[in-house]
Amino acid sequence: MKKQYASFTIAVSKLRNMKYNPKHTLILQASADCFARFGFDKTTLDDIGRRAGLNKASLYYYFKNKEDIFIAVVLNETKSFIADIQAKTLAFPDVRRQIRFFLTERIRRYSEVIHLTRLSVENLEKLGPMFEEVNRETRDSEIVFLTMLLKRGVAENAFNFPLSSVEMAETLFFLSNALKHETLRSSGRFAGQAPDFAPTISHMEKLLQLILR
Numbered sequence: 001m002k003k004q005y006a007s008f009t010i011a012v013s014k015l016r017n018m019k020y021n022p023k024h025t026l027i028l029q030a031s032a033d034c035f036a037r038f039g040f041d042k043t044t045l046d047d048i049g050r051r052a053g054l055n056k057a058s059l060y061y062y063f064k065n066k067e068d069i070f071i072a073v074v075l076n077e078t079k080s081f082i083a084d085i086q087a088k089t090l091a092f093p094d095v096r097r098q099i100r101f102f103l104t105e106r107i108r109r110y111s112e113v114i115h116l117t118r119l120s121v122e123n124l125e126k127l128g129p130m131f132e133e134v135n136r137e138t139r140d141s142e143i144v145f146l147t148m149l150l151k152r153g154v155a156e157n158a159f160n161f162p163l164s165s166v167e168m169a170e171t172l173f174f175l176s177n178a179l180k181h182e183t184l185r186s187s188g189r190f191a192g193q194a195p196d197f198a199p200t201i202s203h204m205e206k207l208l209q210l211i212l213r
Contacts, residue, residue, distance in 0.1 A: 024062055026052050031073045040070055078138050081109065086145055095153040100208050102146065103176045104201045110180055143169050159212050172211070179204055 030052035034043045045056055045066055052059075063069045089102040146169040153159050161168045179200045187195035 023054070023058065027054065027059060027062060027069065028073055028076050031069050032077060035070060035073060040066075045069075075137075082106075082138060082142060085109065089145075089149075095149055095156060095158050096212050099146070099149050099153070099172075099212065100205065102149070103172060103208065104204050106142070107176060107180045107183075107197050107201055107204060110197065139173070143173050146173060172208075175207065176204060 027048065031043075031048050034047045034051055037043075038047065043066070045059055048066075048069065049056055049059055059069070063072065085102060085105050088105070089098045092098045092101055143166075147165050150161075150165040150168050154161070154165060163171065180197070183195050183197055183200045
């Protein structure tokens with residue numbers, strides 16, 4: 001299991017450091033369209049090739065297999081997803097509103113990621129270690145961003161906590177994730193039901209109103 005996880009870590013590292021060019025970007029865009037439309041199981045390399053206007057040889061030049069393409073798409077989409085939320089967060093002038101928006105918006109827009117990453121239980125188990133590596137990288141970047149907001153809020157006397165800004169950021173982040181994953185669990189994620197995040201966002205808003213006083 002350790003060897004398998006190490007190989008997944010190396011694969012994700014290669015994808016993360018891969019130099020992008022027009023063909024690579026074209027493959028990612030075509031793949032994202034195919035995965036969102038057909039799901040991972042039903043998407044084939046032929047589907048991706050036709051969508052991108054490339055043959056299989058071109059796909060294999062950049063990626064080892066469909067799994068590598070899928071993880072690259074998820075990594076790319078997740079980075080864009082987070083960057084967009086962070087940019088919109090900073091558009092609010094009030095730091096309290098920024099924190100509330102960031103922690104609720106990342107829940108609301110998670111349905112976009114779910115739509116892309118429709119996986120069978122079998123494939124989720126197979127690709128799980130690679131997802132863990134991707135999640136760890138994006139989680140760290142989100143916590144750094146949230147820590148920055150909290151430090152600014154403390155400096156401006158907008159609020160105060162008995163914990164450090166880093167500890168508070170981690171606490172709020174994992175609270176947001178816990179509510180999100182509970183919604184996924186209770187909605188029957190693998191039964192094909194679309195999760196309703198509205199009640200989850202409402203719970204998060206109420207908790208933040210108490211915490212940020």
